[in-house]
Structure formats: structure tokens, C-alpha cells
Amino acid sequence: MADRFAAAADALSQMDGDNSSLTTPILDIIPVSGAAISTLGDFLGSETISASDALAARIDELQFDLGEGPCWDALAAGVPVLEPDLRSAMVRWPAFSEAVSAQPVGSLFAFPLIIGPLRIGALDLYAVQPMELGSQDAKRTEVFASIVSRHVLRRALREAGATDSGDDGPNSRRIIHQATGFVIAQLAISAEDAHLLIQGQAFSQGRSMREIAEDLIERRLTFELNDNAIEVER
Amino acid sequence: MSQLTREERLVDMFATLADTLIDDYDVVDLLQTLVDTCVSTFEVAAAGLLLSDDGGDLEVLVSTSEESRLVETMQLSAEAGPCIESFRTGTVISVTDLDQGPPDWKPFRTAAREHGFTAVHAIPLRLRETTIGALNLFQQQGDSLGDRDLRAARALADVATIGILHERTLRASDVAREQLQNALNSRVTIEQAKGILAYTHGVSMEEAFSLLRNHARSNQLPLALVARQLVDRTIIF
Numbered sequence: 001m002a003d004r005f006a007a008a009a010d011a012l013s014q015m016d017g018d019n020s021s022l023t024t025p026i027l028d029i030i031p032v033s034g035a036a037i038s039t040l041g042d043f044l045g046s047e048t049i050s051a052s053d054a055l056a057a058r059i060d061e062l063q064f065d066l067g068e069g070p071c072w073d074a075l076a077a078g079v080p081v082l083e084p085d086l087r088s089a090m091v092r093w094p095a096f097s098e099a100v101s102a103q104p105v106g107s108l109f110a111f112p113l114i115i116g117p118l119r120i121g122a123l124d125l126y127a128v129q130p131m132e133l134g135s136q137d138a139k140r141t142e143v144f145a146s147i148v149s150r151h152v153l154r155r156a157l158r159e160a161g162a163t164d165s166g167d168d169g170p171n172s173r174r175i176i177h178q179a180t181g182f183v184i185a186q187l188a189i190s191a192e193d194a195h196l197l198i199q200g201q202a203f204s205q206g207r208s209m210r211e212i213a214e215d216l217i218e219r220r221l222t223f224e225l226n227d228n229a230i231e232v233e234r
Numbered sequence: 235m236s237q238l239t240r241e242e243r244l245v246d247m248f249a250t251l252a253d254t255l256i257d258d259y260d261v262v263d264l265l266q267t268l269v270d271t272c273v274s275t276f277e278v279a280a281a282g283l284l285l286s287d288d289g290g291d292l293e294v295l296v297s298t299s300e301e302s303r304l305v306e307t308m309q310l311s312a313e314a315g316p317c318i319e320s321f322r323t324g325t326v327i328s329v330t331d332l333d334q335g336p337p338d339w340k341p342f343r344t345a346a347r348e349h350g351f352t353a354v355h356a357i358p359l360r361l362r363e364t365t366i367g368a369l370n371l372f373q374q375q376g377d378s379l380g381d382r383d384l385r386a387a388r389a390l391a392d393v394a395t396i397g398i399l400h401e402r403t404l405r406a407s408d409v410a411r412e413q414l415q416n417a418l419n420s421r422v423t424i425e426q427a428k429g430i431l432a433y434t435h436g437v438s439m440e441e442a443f444s445l446l447r448n449h450a451r452s453n454q455l456p457l458a459l460v461a462r463q464l465v466d467r468t469i470i471f
Contacts, residue, residue, distance in 0.1 A: 171306040174294075177422050178439060181429020184465060191426055191465050217429070217439075 005029050005140055012147045016154060022050040026144045030137050032109070032125040036060045037148055039113075039121035040075050043204055044156050049121075055103060059126055062099045069096040070110035071122035078119070080138060081110045085130045106130035109138075111145040113152060116187065116197040116223055118204060120152055150193070153200050160203060172210040179213030186223045197223065240275055247271040247390060254397030260456035261398060261417040262424070266296040268394055272369070272387060273298045277377040279351065282308045283359075284317060285367035287418050292321060292367060295421050300428070300443040307345040308370055311356070315342035320356035320368045326388060327356045350374050357388050359395040366395060366414055420458035427461035434470075445471075 008025040015022060023035040034056035038048045046064045051057035063069030070081040070093070083089050084107050090097045107127040113120040123145045125133075133141070176198065183194035198216070202209045215221035247268065254264060265283050272281040282297035282304070292312035294305050311317035316327040316335070329335060330353045332343050346354060353373040359366045369391045373379060398413070424446070431442035449471055450460045463469040 171302055171309060174302070174305060174425050177425030178429035178432065181426040181431075181465070182433045184426060184467070185430040185433040188467060191423075194426075217432070 009143055009147060012144060016151055019049050019151070019155065022148060022151065023052040023056075026123075026125075026141070027052055030125060030133075030141055030144075032107075032127045032131075032133075035123065035125045037113075037121065037123050037152070038064075038071065039152060039156070040064075040071060041119060041121075043118060044120060044152070049152060049155075055105070056124065056126060058103065059100065059105065059108065060124055062096060063124075066093075066095045066099060068093045070108050071124050074110035074112045074122050075114075075119050078112055078114055080112070080142065082133055082138065083108045083110075084132050087130075104128050107133070109133050109141070111141050113145055113149040115149050115153055115193070115200060116183075116189075118153065118197070118200045120149055120156075123148055150196060153196060157199055157203055172213075175217065176209050176213045179216040182216045183223055243271060243275045244386060244390075247275075248393060251390065251393040251397050254394075259397075260458055261413065262296065262420050262458045263450075263456050264397065265394065265417075266457065268390060269296050269298050269369070272371060272390070276371065276383045276387060277373065277379055278371040279374040279377060280304055280349075280372040282370050282372075283367060284308060284312050284321075284370070285359075285414050285418055286321065286365075288415055292317065293418055293421070295367070295417060300440050302439070303345070303349060304372075307342065307349055307351070307372075310342040310345050311354070311370065312368075313341070314338045316354055316356040317368050317370055320358045321365055324358045324360045324365045326358070326384065328384070329354050346372070353377070353379075355379065355384065355387070357384075357391045359391055359398075361392075361395045361399050364399065366398065369394075420461065423458060423465050424461040427464040430464050 008029045012022065012025040015025075022037055026035050034052040036048055036051040036056035036059065038046065038060045040046050048057050048060045051060070060071065063071050070083055074081040086097065086100065086105055086108050105126050106129045109125040111123040111125075113122055123141070125141065176195075179198060180191055180194045183189070183197055184191055187194070187197075189197075198209055198212050202212045205212070212221065250264070250267060253259065269281040269283055272278060280298050283295055284292040285295045287293050294308050294312075297305055297308065308317065312321075316329050320327040332346060332352065332354075335343070349372070351372045352375050355371040355373075357369040357371070359368060369387070371379070371387060427446055428439050428442040431437070431445050432439055435442065435445065437445070446460060446464075447457060450457045453460070460469070
């Protein structure tokens with residue numbers, strides 16, 4: 001089972017560029033009925049990127065339209081929101097619960113898509129029959145969510161035409177590499193993630209990677225780990 | 235600097251370069267030693283070496299100072315200046331009067347002057363029809379570089395090129411390509427490692443590079459390997 005999980009995580013990692021089937025490796029491992037991946041909020045806009053079936057897509061659509069539901073709460077809190085029995089969650093999301101009550105949805109599990117300070121969207125899993133998501137499955141889904149986050153951000157940056165490294169000035173590449181080192185040290189993450197974070201931060205602020213890199217090196221900008229959540233200090 | 239010390243330095247450098255024909259070696263370490271030797275042996279204020287990447291662009295691989303304005307000056311020379319000229323033509327380009335040269339060298343000229351450089355010599359890293367980069371020597375007021383010095387510098391560049399390309403060009407040129415690209419990739423890792431050390435020790439990039447070099451030297455490890463371990467977070471210092 002551990003091997004199957006590793007293989008599925010690997011398969012998911014290899015799927016850069018192909019969004020339509022992103023949920024397939026996840027559903028191979030996690031015993032739920034369906035899954036959907038959506039971007040949410042101001043950063044990338046609200047849009048479903050991949051859904052295993054029409055109901056999974058519908059669940060996300062309802063949450064976009066009503067502006068409430070587990071995916072929003074998961075993204076706001078930066079932690080998974082697990083609702084084993086959706087029918088008992090009337091109080092928490094009155095409008096969404098009522099809208100979804102016509103659909104055969106027993107449980108809903110929402111996992112945030114986050115990279116550093118960038119809040120991107122959510123991975124939603126649903127089950128027709130009410131069920132508990134075991135702690136191992138929850139942990140595995142978090143791993144899937146973190147892989148999916150990188151895909152979604154890379155895709156968004158590609159589509160926005162964000163360049164990989166700064167062309168503004170002959171020394172930009174070096175400065176960006178040095179700043180990547182700063183972020184590696186600040187967050188204990190891989191060089192690839194650190195680079196992606198600088199790129200995402202530049203994109204979200206409409207500035208160049210070199211500008212963000214200079215802010216980091218001059219210590220005007222710091223990424224910090226606080227209680228597992230990454231925060232930006234300016 | 236006494237004549238003897240100077241000769242000893244040159245002999246040491248040639249011996250080190252010749253070793254590359256026999257033993258395994260790290261390209262970044264070898265070329266760093268080469269530029270350092272140029273500054274300690276000849277009357278030059280700074281030296282740097284650029285290699286051509288996959289896309290044909292010249293990138294600074296090593297320099298005697300990590301100061302970003304120096305690196306920037308060399309990078310500008312590689313866009314429009316003696317460095318790219320030397321790389322394209324495969325010949326030594328000596329500019330003893332910075333006012334010389336075409337108008338599009340202006341950004342390079344300005345940067346070089348701001349740095350207090352009065353002359354620059356760009357020496358191609360060339361073996362027959364293959365040019366892989368260029369060695370750049372920068373002089374300040376009062377530095378003098380004679381013909382013999384330039385010939386010695388050129389010979390160093392030639393032997394270094396042979397060391398890098400030997401056999402590989404004969405076997406397959408894409409293997410040589412790959413190795414050059416690997417060297418440039420290790421530069422990326424070295425920059426990241428400098429960033430890590432600059433942040434954790436609260437020091438400048440220059441000091442961070444010294445920390446990295448000292449650690450590599452005292453543990454007798456290639457610079458690029460230590461940098462890789464820092465970036466992969468398998469070591470901390």
C-alpha cells in the first residue's frame with residue numbers, strides 16, 4: 001500500500017501540463033467517491049481545474065456561487081476541513097448545506113492548496129455515503145494537495161506568461177539564485193519550491209522576480225515559518 | 235612580488251592544469267584556481283571566466299571577487315564588449331584605452347570605468363575550431379601587463395581548455411557540451427548556497443562565498459559538492 005501510494009504520488013508529480021486527469025491518482029489511493037481541484041479567491045480567481053465527475057464539479061461550483069463551504073474555510077484557515085457527516089453541518093454553512101442537500105453527498109473533505117504565503121485553492125473530496133477519513137488517508141491527501149498546489153501555480157504562471165528568470169539586468173539570474181538560497185534557509189524547502197515561491201510572489205504583486213529577490217537579499221522581505229503556516233514579513 | 239614567486243605560481247598552475255589530463259577534477263574548482271592565479275601572478279586587479287551555455291549565451295562561471303558590480307561588468311562585456319568579441323573571433327582582444335571600441339560597448343565601458351578599470355584583456359578558451367568561453371583580465375591605473383604576461387595568461391587559458399575538452403571533443407561533442415552545462419549549473423547551486431550562508435550567518439555574499447570556500451578547502455571537497463549539500467540541506471554550517 002505504501003508503494004502504491006508512492007507510485008501514485010510519483011504519477012501525480014509527473015502530470016505537469018495535463019490538468020484534466022489530476023484527480024485520477026488521488027482516487028486510486030483515497031477511498032472516496034470523487035474529487036475536484038479548484039483555484040479560489042483573489043490570487044488566481046475561482047475556477048475548477050479538474051473534476052473526477054459532474055457531482056464533484058457541482059459541489060465546487062455551489063461553493064463558488066454561495067461564497068461559503070468547506071473549501072473556503074480550508075483555504076482561509078490553511079488546514080483541512082473534514083466533514084464526515086455533511087447533514088449535521090447545517091449551522092456552519094446554511095446556504096451551501098441547503099443547496100447541496102439535493103445531491104447525494106454524505107461527506108466532504110476539503111484540503112487547502114497553499115505554497116508559502118500564496119493561497120491558491122482547494123482539493124475537495126466527497127463520498128456518497130457518510131464516512132470518516134482515516135488519519136493516514138488525510139495525511140496522504142495532504143501530500144497530494146501539496147503536489148497539486150505546485151502544478152496549479154506553475155500552470156497559472158505559464159498562462160500568465162510569467163518569465164522564469166528576470167531579464168531585467170545582466171546580473172538578475174545570480175541575484176535570483178542567491179535569493180532562492182535565502183528562502184531555502186528561511187523555510188527549509190527545496191530549491192525548486194523556493195524558486196517557485198519567488199516567482200509566485202512576483203506574479204501576485206505584479207513585480208519582477210529580480211525586485212522580489214532584491215527585497216529578500218536586502219532583508220526587506222522575509223518568509224517565516226510560524227506554527228506550520230508560512231508568513232510574509234515586510 | 236619576486237620573480238621567483240611568480241614563476242613558482244605559474245609552474246604550480248600549469249602542473250594543476252596538467253593534472254586534469256590525468257585525474258578526475260572539478261571544473262569549477264579548477265577554473266576558480268585559474269582566475270585566482272591570474273590575479274596573484276600578473277598585475278591585474280580582477281579576473282573572471284565565462285563559459286557558453288546551451289543557448290550560446292556567455293555566463294560568468296568564476297571570478298576573483300563575488301562583488302556583484304564586477305560580475306555585472308563581465309556580463310555586460312559578454313553582451314557587447316571585448317569578452318563577446320574574443321569569444322566570437324577566437325582571438326585575444328586587448329583594450330588598453332577604454333575609449334576605443336564601437337558605440338554599443340557603452341554600457342560595458344561605463345561599468346568598467348565605475349569600477350576603476352583602465353584596461354581589459356579578453357582571452358578565448360579555444361581549441362582549434364571550438365571556443366567554449368573567455369578569460370577576462372581587468373587592470374587598474376598603474377598595472378602593467380607585458381607581452382610575455384599575456385602569452386603566459388593565454389597559455390594558461392589554452393591548457394585549461396585542453397583539460398576541459400580533452401578526449402571528449404574527440405569522442406562526442408555533446409558530452410563536452412553537457413559537461414560545460416553541468417559546470418554552469420553548479421554555479422547556480424553555488425549562488426543558492428551563498429544565499430543560504432548569507433542569510434543564516436547574516437553576512438554579505440562575498441563573505442558567504444569565503445565561508446563556502448573555506449569549508450570546501452578544509453574538508454578537501456569540491457566547491458560545487460559542498461554547495462549542493464547545503465542546498466539539499468544534508469549539511470549545515
